Amino acid sequence: MIQAPPPPPPAFEAPAPERSVDTVQDLRVAAALTNAQVQVDSRFRGASIVLYGAVFNPTDDPTDVVVVVRGPDEPVRLVKKTRNLGVWLNSRPVLFEGAPGFYMTASTRPLSDIAGFGQLRRLGVGVDHLRIDAPEESRTVTRYGVRDVVISRLGEDYLDWRRAVIRLREAAALYNTDPDGVTFVDRGLFRAEVELPAIAPTGEYHAEVWLFRDGEPAGVSNLTLTVAKVGFERDVYEFAHRRPWTYGVLCVLLAAGIGYAASRVLGRR
Known part of the structure; x- marks a missing residue:
């Protein structure tokens, strides 16, 4: 026995968009x-x-x-x-x-x-x-x-x-x-x-x-x-503000080290 196909679902009508008051x-x-x-x-x-x-x-x-x-x-x-x-x-x-x-x-x-x-x-x-x-x-x-x-x-x-x-x-x-x-x-x-x-x-x-x-x-x-x-600059910035004294001492040591290395290199010439 052949059955009739089910009726299609009713079409869904989206409500008209309401404009904001x-x-x-x-x-x-x-x-x-x-x-x-x-x-x-x-x-x-x-x-x-x-x-x-x-x-x-x-x-x-x-x-x-x-x-x-x-x-x-x-x-x-x-x-x-x-x-x-x-x-x-x-x-x-x-x-x-x-x-x-x-x-x-x-x-x-x-x-x-x-x-x-x-x-x-x-x-x-x-x-x-x-x-x-x-x-x-x-x-x-x-x-x-x-x-x-x-x-x-x-x-x-x-x-x-x-x-x-x-x-x-x-x-x-x-x-x-x-x-x-x-x-x-x-x-x-x-x-x-x-x-x-x-x-x-x-x-x-x-x-x-x-x-x-x-x-x-x-x-x-x-x-x-x-x-x-961001990046390395942020890390240095935050470290300088969190530990200013340590940052200052490291800067002095770094400058002294670079100066000493430069004097050794230039002194060999």
């Missing part, structure tokens, strides 16, 4: 990095990282995007040339407790055209509004046998020293401002390049992607970038 109704920005970790070794000559993202804008109101990348804070030691009795000498060193080792801003147009001075200062966006840590009161400390003056943020000369920090970091390509660094490649899609020089400090970097509309912040996306030493 936030995407439809809210103004927001989303961003990402092409590489969230940079490895530093003896061959490191700098790195170029692309930051890309999208602006979800349910209206036709124009918006601006500002990218801020800030590296780990580190102390800054400065001296000033002063003339005494016709001789140029270094002044007593001035020590800032912390300044970003790397700082860059990129935007769709100049920051002054995007938001007002007060708004940028409140957000700390732009090198002119960069927060450089300094103590409330001046004091003198001794580090490695050198007496440094820790400058007060309330002192009259704070702004002069602060400008010197920024000028030196800009000359070293560690601070950068690009008013045309953010470009829209398509409707709502943008990109910016983060250029890290060879002397960029290692550590954790923080990136903020601000979305502005009518001079007010309308959204922000936060990203993290890690710059880390």
Whole structure:
């Protein structure tokens, strides 16, 4: 007896994809990095990282995007040339407790055209509004046998020293401002390049992607970038920081050994 084949299973209809309510109704920005970790070794000559993202804008109101990348804070030691009795000498060193080792801003147009001075200062966006840590009161400390003056943020000369920090970091390509660094490649899609020089400090970097509309912040996306030493350089770096005295003694012994070997070789000629 021949049996009829079983009926085919009912066709499965996938539910229609639902659009995110936030995407439809809210103004927001989303961003990402092409590489969230940079490895530093003896061959490191700098790195170029692309930051890309999208602006979800349910209206036709124009918006601006500002990218801020800030590296780990580190102390800054400065001296000033002063003339005494016709001789140029270094002044007593001035020590800032912390300044970003790397700082860059990129935007769709100049920051002054995007938001007002007060708004940028409140957000700390732009090198002119960069927060450089300094103590409330001046004091003198001794580090490695050198007496440094820790400058007060309330002192009259704070702004002069602060400008010197920024000028030196800009000359070293560690601070950068690009008013045309953010470009829209398509409707709502943008990109910016983060250029890290060879002397960029290692550590954790923080990136903020601000979305502005009518001079007010309308959204922000936060990203993290890690710059880390790898290989033999990392081992030496960690050993030097874990055991500084042992590292110093070994460096002296190594230098003495190389000097002795060189004198023996040259003495035979």
